[in-house]
Amino acid sequence: MKEKIANWRLTIRFKWTCLLSLAIFMVFGLFATLIYTSIEQALLHNEENNVRDTVSAVDSRFNVYQAPLTRQQVQRRLAPKTKRNFHDTHGRLVTESPEDFYRDSLTKQLARGDLSLVLFDTHGKPIFKMGNIDTKFERTKTTKITVVKRNAQRLKHLRALMPIYSERTKQIIGYAKITNGMRNYHRTFRQLNQKMLLVILFAILLSIILGYLLTQPLVRRIKQINRTIDQINDDPDSTARIPQQRSNDEITDLVDRFNHMLDRMQDYTNQQKEFVEDVSHELRTPVAVIEGHLKLLQRWGKDDPQVLEESIDASVSEIDRMKKLIQEMLDLTRAEQIENNYVNETTQANETIHQAYNDFVMLHPDFKINLDDTVPPKTIVKIYRNHLMQILVILLDNAVKYSRDRKEINLSVSTESNMLAIAVQDFGVGVKQEDLKRIFNRFYRVDKARSRQSGGNGLGLSIAKKIVEMYKGNISAESAVGSGTIFRVNLPLTSKKNKH
Numbered sequence: 001m002k003e004k005i006a007n008w009r010l011t012i013r014f015k016w017t018c019l020l021s022l023a024i025f026m027v028f029g030l031f032a033t034l035i036y037t038s039i040e041q042a043l044l045h046n047e048e049n050n051v052r053d054t055v056s057a058v059d060s061r062f063n064v065y066q067a068p069l070t071r072q073q074v075q076r077r078l079a080p081k082t083k084r085n086f087h088d089t090h091g092r093l094v095t096e097s098p099e100d101f102y103r104d105s106l107t108k109q110l111a112r113g114d115l116s117l118v119l120f121d122t123h124g125k126p127i128f129k130m131g132n133i134d135t136k137f138e139r140t141k142t143t144k145i146t147v148v149k150r151n152a153q154r155l156k157h158l159r160a161l162m163p164i165y166s167e168r169t170k171q172i173i174g175y176a177k178i179t180n181g182m183r184n185y186h187r188t189f190r191q192l193n194q195k196m197l198l199v200i201l202f203a204i205l206l207s208i209i210l211g212y213l214l215t216q217p218l219v220r221r222i223k224q225i226n227r228t229i230d231q232i233n234d235d236p237d238s239t240a241r242i243p244q245q246r247s248n249d250e251i252t253d254l255v256d257r258f259n260h261m262l263d264r265m266q267d268y269t270n271q272q273k274e275f276v277e278d279v280s281h282e283l284r285t286p287v288a289v290i291e292g293h294l295k296l297l298q299r300w301g302k303d304d305p306q307v308l309e310e311s312i313d314a315s316v317s318e319i320d321r322m323k324k325l326i327q328e329m330l331d332l333t334r335a336e337q338i339e340n341n342y343v344n345e346t347t348q349a350n351e352t353i354h355q356a357y358n359d360f361v362m363l364h365p366d367f368k369i370n371l372d373d374t375v376p377p378k379t380i381v382k383i384y385r386n387h388l389m390q391i392l393v394i395l396l397d398n399a400v401k402y403s404r405d406r407k408e409i410n411l412s413v414s415t416e417s418n419m420l421a422i423a424v425q426d427f428g429v430g431v432k433q434e435d436l437k438r439i440f441n442r443f444y445r446v447d448k449a450r451s452r453q454s455g456g457n458g459l460g461l462s463i464a465k466k467i468v469e470m471y472k473g474n475i476s477a478e479s480a481v482g483s484g485t486i487f488r489v490n491l492p493l494t495s496k497k498n499k500h
């Protein structure tokens with residue numbers, strides 16, 4: 001049913017085929033008209049010349065007379081049976097044989113069959129008629145050649161009206177009317193029309209086929225796009241993508257963009273799904289711990305002051321963890337929006353780094369924290385101050401948390417090729433090579449149990465990574481188990497130095 005309705009509408013293919021056909025047809029029509037008119041003109045010109053020849057032949061044949069033409073003269077002059085003699089205009093004796101007569105251009109013209117001739121005397125009375133022609137008389141002083149349409153078939157023919165002047169007296173001695181049925185002209189046109197019709201039919205057919213074939217790849221690709229959309233509508237997790245063609249055109253761009261959009265959307269939904277799964281998983285433990293303690297108290301613990309105290313302490317610390325977790329999750333989501341809100345923010349590097357350093361020195365007096373700062377004063381880094389602070393706190397916090405016996409941290413900052421380079425080094429437990437790749441993942445902790453004890457949620461590094469990447473920087477880690485870890489962060493500097 002759906003298919004049927006779809007077939008009824010004006011499809012792109014139909015429209016394009018029609019348009020293309022029309023265009024081809026119009027170009028062809030223009031071309032044909034041009035050819036048609038030029039052939040017509042050439043043929044007409046030819047026929048006109050014929051008539052002109054006849055006119056001059058008639059003229060040269062009769063202008064030898066001085067007195068108005070008579071029937072006998074004309075008949076004798078046009079239909080001689082034997083050799084005859086006569087005097088020309090100059091009074092010379094001319095001998096004419098029948099062969100000469102037939103060689104004469106007038107007779108040759110008349111013998112063609114589509115030429116007709118009427119001769120009139122000076123009063124307009126027809127004195128000679130040859131061929132299919134009306135004998136209506138029109139007086140004229142000059143030769144007139146016109147194109148007229150024959151009544152019955154409305155076919156064009158040429159008509160010449162001419163006065164015959166005596167060469168000697170310069171007086172009109174008679175009139176002639178000549179028509180040229182243009183048989184050649186009409187025959188040529190009949191043939192031309194038949195061929196034109198064939199060619200037109202061929203052009204229409206060709207344009208339909210061409211239109212169909214030209215729209216074929218486009219329609220096929222649109223169908224592919226539709227199929228892919230349907231597939232993804234049916235199953236949002238489907239990894240179906242629109243197949244890419246080798247050609248490089250606008251549709252390829254569209255397909256690229258569309259596939260890219262699908263990738264991004266799916267990444268995004270996957271991330272959301274994972275995030276919700278991770279969060280619920282992370283929240284389950286503290287909630288279970290609190291629940292356990294509360295149940296303990298409910299049963300008998302409330303009467304035992306020691307149990308009561310322990311349970312309340314444990315619950316409060318779990319709630320603290322949950323609070324931290326919620327704050328961190330909030331930071332993580334905010335870090336994803338940096339691109340929109342903070343992208344133009346800048347900070348003076350030294351000032352923020354020194355503050356973070358001072359804070360940690362004060363908070364952890366048991367640690368030996370070394371600051372190696374080679375950053376030129378007033379260096380501006382392209383990051384919002386609180387975000388830079390957050391990165392430093394996350395790294396320093398980890399360095400403190402994962403240090404054991406050797407309580408020493410090296411914080412070094414320098415500038416390298418328009419980047420601010422921060423390195424935080426500790427001499428603690430270190431991370432195994434295979435874990436090193438994953439420590440930036442959300443909720444990833446190398447030693448879950450230990451980390452939980454120290455209050456870690458496994459979100460610090462993923463927040464740091466997200467922030468750094470949003471500001472077009474990069475973060476990496478090197479580590480050796482038992483010897484320590486070093487985290488490196490690079491952030492772009494502004495080219496201009498301004499106070500912030």
Ligand SMILES: Nc1ncnc2c1ncn2[C@@H]1O[C@H](COP(=O)(O)OP(=O)(O)OP(=O)(O)O)[C@@H](O)[C@H]1O
Nearest residue numbers: 398399402430439445446456457458459460461485
């Ligand atoms: N300096 C370090 N030395 C050794 N291991 C580290 C260091 N920094 C991070 N790690 C490992 O990487 C894991 C992830 O670190 P991250 O900062 O993301 O989470 P966390 O410190 O466990 O918790 P949170 O930072 O959310 O409080 C840690 O659990 C730890 O196993």
Ligand SMILES: [Mg+2]
Nearest residue numbers: 398456460461
């Ligand atoms: Mg941490």
